[in-house]
Amino acid sequence: MFELNDDWDLEPKSRVCLLEDYAGSEVRWCPGCGDHAVLSAVQRLARDKQLAPEKTVVVSGIGCSSRFPHYMSTYGFHGLHGRALPVACGIRSRRPDLDIFVVTGDGDCCAIGTAHWIHAIRYNMDLTILLLDNNIYGLTKNQTSPTTPFGWRSQTHPRGSFFASLNPIAVTLGIQNASFVAQTIDWCPPHLYATIRAAHEHKGASFVRIFQRCPHFTEDVFAQAREDPGRVLLMTHAQGIPLDAAVLKMFPNRAGHDPSNLAEARELACREDVCTIGLFYRNPGGSRYDEVTAQGLGKTPGEKLAAIEMALDGFMV
């Protein structure tokens, strides 16, 4: 009688989601765009982890990459420019049961949304933050973004960009309480997938910068690294991103890096001679703001009312 669970078919979870179950509306990114690789990696991750579509949220701001929520058959929030992170923090603060992905671009995150980016990293709420960095404003057709390389010609700077480009990894590593900082490339799907998976498994704000080609405007920015794997430096470590031997073989230029070593991570992040990919830094012990904000969630309406009454009673004269 007690050994048998004879009403197993009454248990709520008994379904399997396929890749199609995570595919939303028709994808309208340009052919050849690196965003496709990120989208299919996230869909594969959702399928492999069997994330319930109704318990998954993709939050984005504005930009090419921010069309992401439309292409996922989950809940989504295609929000205000630069405000993806505050919206995601708001969701996370009262919904610890959801899986939340934040998809943002170099303009959305590193220009108009910079203040939110810094504080979201500091709050360290459990979010998977994907920065799809194509080094250009692509949606508005070729304007300089904060990460556009120095001297790169665009419509706003026909004679070349005047500024040294912003390094999002170096910035993030400089923020207190950063807990997961990684970098990957869209043209190596196995590494991209493994990095996003590790980021999703990390409890806290996981920041992943993805070098993502724009086939129209910044194809050449990444051409060298793409054509010559020797220009990519792969960081490896037992605590880093787990990779198959076949993937390791693709990158002859490798360096062992302990992801708990913040000083070394900062040095590696600032190297300009190579394109460094892998896990820069991980701190599983960082304090998480969502653990505080989600307190008292299990209370019944009656208990909530009683708590409010008690708090109000404190003001009685």
Place this chain on the structure above:
Amino acid sequence: MKDAAIEVWREKLRSFLKAGVDGQPAPPPEAVLYPVKALLAWGARHHRLPADAPSLAVFYGGMLAAARKPARERLLEDLTRLSGKLRDLLAAEDSHSPEAASPEAVSASLGMEAEVFFDAAALSEALSHSTRGPLRMRPDRRRRIEATLAALEEYSREMRMAPAFWLFGAGESAAGIEAVGGRPSPHAGVLGFCEGLRDRLSGLLRAVRTARLEVENAFDPARHQERLEQLDWRSATRDELVSLPAAVVVETPERLSQESVGAFGRLLRSGYPVQILIRQQGEDLSGLRPDFGSLAVAHREVFVLQSSLACPDHLSQGLARMSETPRPAVAVISAPAQAESKSLAWQRTLLLYLSRAFPLYCYDPDRGQTWASRFQLHEERPEEALTPADAAALFPEFRCHFRVIPESAWKDEQVELCEYLAPREDAPTPRAVPFVWVADSEGRPERAIVSREMVRYCLDRLRAWTLLEELAGIRNEQAEAAVAQVRKEIEEAATNREQAAIEKAKREGASEAIRRVVAVLTGPELVKRPAKAAALAGQEPAPAPQQIAAEPAPASEAPYIDSFLCTSCNDCFKINARMFQYDANKQAYLADRSAGTFAELVKAAEVCPAKCIHPGNPRPADTTATPAMLARAAKLK
């Protein structure tokens, strides 16, 4: 918290029982009544408890209430949580109704002060024009949620009102406790009552399962409706079963055997977690009284405790285990008669179990699958060999089975009863007369000859004990036979090995002797040990297996795609959506080579950002394989 409460109860029970055994005056009623008051506070309000005779049933009820309280609280919490979630669902649905967009509702949700800043009527107007509201709940789902919510609230209310346990009993056995059923035979009353509770439990389970599915938004009428209708109390988890108020029945063997043996069996077979306490006083020589412990054990899946008030540790441990089982449970408890002189009654009870007339054991089906794991026999060997007759001698009603003889009549053919009963190969001599030692009023030992009935009674008790011993694994004949068999096999194998070793040593010794003799005669270099010596002498080693040079794999002629590197960028799709397709991982593979040309393959390979398309060589009839195209393909290699 649970353990602490049980420990307090156990300690109180132990001290109460020990006080009785040692012939100490019972503790004052106020001290004993303390747990009874606590019990009342837990909700056993329906019973009028006697102030002067705190009975075992009440003590056990206290243990039961303490052991099951945590599970009950958990279930109540779960009911409250589910009700809250269902209410939230209904509230969310109500907020989408047209009424929720009325000016009054908008004004109420804005609050009083907001009227200054907002125009509720205009907002209501705007809201009512919205055509893209969320999907409304289907009417059947709403009805189901409302019905489930009502059921959950009713069960929750009912559980809070219910006592910690229901007590069934009548007359002296219940020690003056009022019967809940109010029927002369408690079992008939309990059976009906349990059937009622069972139906309520099925309803509760149905409501809880439906609520869980609804809260998870996973209720599928096609899949779940029929299964829910079939759901009955057997689907309850252990926690759910023990969280319901238990039915405790207090019985005497006399009434059980006369009136309700059938009902007793039905109750145990029903599987409902009813708890039956059988308080057994004295002994029955006639053999007419069934052995209720064995009867209950024969039901296999019933918890059975046979214990004695004279062995308080065994009793309290057994009752503590019984209070935690969600199965039907029976405790047969040997107790002194209440009306008699206290110390004599306790001595009889003590002797009954020391003489093995009343064996103590516990049978717990939750402990495992085998007798060894389920059945524990409590064995205590007194210094003197006691027989059931020694215990029976203390009962006035059995006095007629003993005849004290004067010392002048003591003869050699008289044998002490324990010797007489001892198992032997040959039958006892016909002339032997069994006796037991008794003491006269001045403490002098005297022989009392026992009657034929008493000897039969003793034999019956001892045979019963032997069977129980075998079940408990003590002196198990089959196990002993198996051990003997294995031992014999091991010894035989050892002997064979020894023999073989001796033979081998002899053979080797002889050949070694011959070798040495030959060596002395012919010189050492001519005679070599067969294998080891050859290696030492540096003979040519066996030729290593010839290494076959690995031939380079022929260059692949056919086109292929490294699918795991594909970035799903749709570039190749744009060129030919029939030749290139996506696999289950949404990564491209060459679906149909014949659906496209060599030129398309080369173009796709050129634009592929992951460089995972390899065009290979063209097919013979492919006209697009111009020298220029071949040159472009060669660059890709």
